[in-house]
Amino acid sequence: MKKFLCTALLSYVAIAPMANLAHALPGNDRREDRRDDRQDNREDRRDDRQDNRGDRRDDRQDNREDRRDDRQDNRGDRRDDRQDNREDRRDDRRDNW
Secondary structure (H helix, E strand, C coil): CHHHHHHHHHHHHHHHHHHHCHHHCHHHHHHHHHHHHHHHHHHHHHHHHHHHHHHHHHHHHHHHHHHHHHHHHHHHHHHHHHHHHHHHHHHHHHHHC
16 A cells, blocks of 8 residues: 555656646647637637728718718709799790780
8 A cells, every 4th residue: 555655646746747848748739729729710800890890880981971962963953953944934934925
């Protein structure tokens, strides 16, 4: 029993320092690489979301400007139509005299 405990203790003493070197094991490099990749992916997705927000904001602004321009064009068209109608009515009144 004493021999077993000594062996176990020596094994633990020999293995414990290796636990501190666990980051140097090849499997942990891959784990860290995957962790780094996930972090990079998160950052990329965040950047993409921010870019998309900016694009949507720009699109909304463009749409607002387009609608404003359309309203102004329509006002001008209606104004021209009213003017044409006035002239037509005036011409009709003159012709009917």
